[in-house]
Amino acid sequence: MRRSLKLAAVVLSGSLGMASLAACGAKSTDNTASSGSSGAAASGLKVGMAYDIGGRGDQSFNDSAARGLDQAKSELGVQVNEAEAKTGEAEADKETRLKSLVTAGYNPVIAVGFVYQSAVEKVAKENPNVKFAIIDSASDTQPSNVTSLTFSEQEGSYLAGVAAASKSKAHHIGFIGGVQSELIKKFEAGYKAGAKSVDPNIVVETTYLTTPPDFSGFNDPGKGKEAAQGQLDKGADVIYSAAGSSGNGAIEAVATAPGNKWAIGVDSDQAQQPALKKYADHILTSMVKNVNVAVFNYIKAAKDGNPLTGVKNFDLKSGGVQLATSGGFLKDIQPKIDQATTAITSGATKVPTAPQG
CATH class of the missing domain: 3.40.50.2300 (Response regulator)
Structure with a gap:
């Protein structure tokens, strides 16, 4: 169910950011709340999301993350940019995707899936002033600007x-x-x-x-x-x-x-x-x-100036997992x-x- 997301027309600072994002299949959306929505005014926060294999439209894991991103866009007024993975890609491709989001000014950057662990650690070390979150993975070696969002x-x-x-x-x-x-x-x-x-x-x-x-x-x-x-x-x-x-x-x-x-x-x-x-x-x-809940909470905390740090686990007791x-x-x-x-x-x-x- 993976679909290809192309870069929408948006003004990005610097031609390198535009070229890099286009190359990694990103989609940027503006931060203007739609009429009739409960969205807040533009917050100035630019959130990048790098999807796992399958991307938005997989009817499962990535779509749950996407719902959290959509909620943040609607309710918090953040600007978002989404970049998709490709089946069979190399580790360097993941690093390039994350770097492209950073170059374009997106902060925080959320990586969806444990396959990003090595790439997130490397890019986060190179960009200590950018906040990163990774879903479904935690490591003793990851830098302090990386937050792990995990589940039981x-x-x-x-x-x-x-x-x-x-x-x-x-x-x-x-x-x-x-x-x-x-x-x-x-x-x-x-x-x-x-x-x-x-x-x-x-x-x-x-x-x-x-x-x-x-x-x-x-x-x-x-x-x-x-x-x-x-x-x-x-x-x-x-x-x-x-x-x-x-x-x-x-x-x-x-x-x-x-x-x-x-x-x-x-x-x-x-x-x-x-x-x-x-x-x-x-x-x-x-x-x-409930990846959507973790994503939204992470973005809201960043917008409020109280960013989540370390490892945040969402278990059955906290409503992180449940049966439909x-x-x-x-x-x-x-x-x-x-x-x-x-x-x-x-x-x-x-x-x-x-x-x-």
Whole structure:
């Protein structure tokens, strides 16, 4: 679902900034609030956002970040510029994208996804007066002008596992990860633990689409569809995908399979995403990661002159992750979901961050 965003006409300081931004596929939007909106007057803050693979329009992770950026533009009056990643790009391309935003005067700059960790560290060290945020990654070596916005994905995924095991008639479910990385293993770990808390003998199929340095597993719906079909063929009747836009293919496979099969979405409430609404009757729930909230809070703090620093983690207790209730398909098992939620938020249940068994 990635689409190419071209640079809109906007006055940028310096011809180098204009040329560089055009080269990295950026889109700049002005800071004038639209008529009838609740947007504030122009704040003078210029926010750059560098998307992960899949970009705006992936119906998942990047779109959640984009919603936070859109909210900041509307309510805070900030000027924004969006730059997209390309599948198979080199590390130097990520650095160039970030540098282009800095050169054009955008500060802060938000990098969407752990794949930017090295690039953010390097560019931030070269530009100590610019604030950076990176989503889904934290490092002991990153400079003080970098803020990490992280999430307890394992906790939301635990609830997804409870839902999957409670709804599965085959006692056989599946997990599809986009890229076999430490981050996506958190999703797998929570999902398996939650499922086994309901049904210790449940079978959980696990498929990863790619391994680093190949990150195309986040942007290949065909691979997602093929993986889901393979798990369906083995008997799984509920499949959870943590795979960016590749998960759209998995949802399609589940929704078009014979019998009553369930898909579980990720990051955004995927039953409500335009490209996936036609499959909504087969989307049991989505493990929503409120990246939009983290992005908006980070930008607002910067605008207010109180920038967030260090590592800011958004967990189940703080509303950073949750299960979507679109379609009402969880109503009959809501007491189980509530019980599991209370156990996690109270500390009685410690959800693993690495797959167990």
